[in-house]
Amino acid sequence: MALRFLNKERPIKLTDEELVLRFSKNSNQVCFEELYRRYKHLSFGVCLKMMKNEDDSRDIVSEVFRILYQKLPSANVKSFKSYLYAVSRNECIARLRQRKSEANKLAGWRYTEKAEMGFVENDNMVSLIDGEPSMETNMENAVRLLGDEQRTCIDLFFYENKSYKEISEQTGFSEKQVKSYLQNGKRNLRIMLEKEMRKQIA
Structure with a gap:
């Protein structure tokens, strides 16, 4: 299921760090939407490289940003891009581990x-x-x-x-x-x- 955002305002002049800080302090939805807009394609690229399937990758991207929404307020994130990459990759690994048909890939x-x-x-x-x-x-x-x-x-x-x-x-x-x-x-x-x-x- 794709994430849906309603607010069209985009604080594009803010840095990633400023967006993370504002979201962490005030649960600013607009700031999180901007992070999603900037990095959804990066997350999708990481997932597609590992999963080799577009539908699975899109599903994982949605899950990644759900996780980020929950974790960012309490996480000490110095680089959002690096943190996003780590979460995306780890979600793919977790998904692969759940599949019996993928056991050989994890051997x-x-x-x-x-x-x-x-x-x-x-x-x-x-x-x-x-x-x-x-x-x-x-x-x-x-x-x-x-x-x-x-x-x-x-x-x-x-x-x-x-x-x-x-x-x-x-x-x-x-x-x-x-x-x-x-x-x-x-x-x-x-x-x-x-x-x-x-x-x-x-």
Whole structure:
């Protein structure tokens, strides 16, 4: 279902940041409509690239902006464009995971293959993950719990083998931010996996 906006006024002279701020403070519908007008095509492009289906992509775009409408007032958004990209991509991934017919596309989620790069530094953990299908499920569940920025960078780096520079160009994050999101994401994943391992051993 497409989003419908009634107010025709468009504060086009405001920056993205100003629009987000006004919407967050006052639930200004006009400001949100302008963000939608500016970025609906970007979100659609991200979704279409991943979903390969226009109807599915349009549906997800509507869902993305519903999520943004709910999250923006409480989110600390420094770049709306980057945040929109992250939410759009994560919604597509969630949709693909729900489809049994798309299981093969997600079979490549083998983040542990990057262990030599410091992703998982505990050899025992690597062995357990490689030997137990349930640990791969734990890995996917842990990835879902990451913040949008960390999850997006982890997905692009480990799943799509993108470089820091490529991730920066695709998301709008600086290379320094990409490195930070990856480091923090890897650390958080390691903590969650170690916690899960202790539960299984206990």
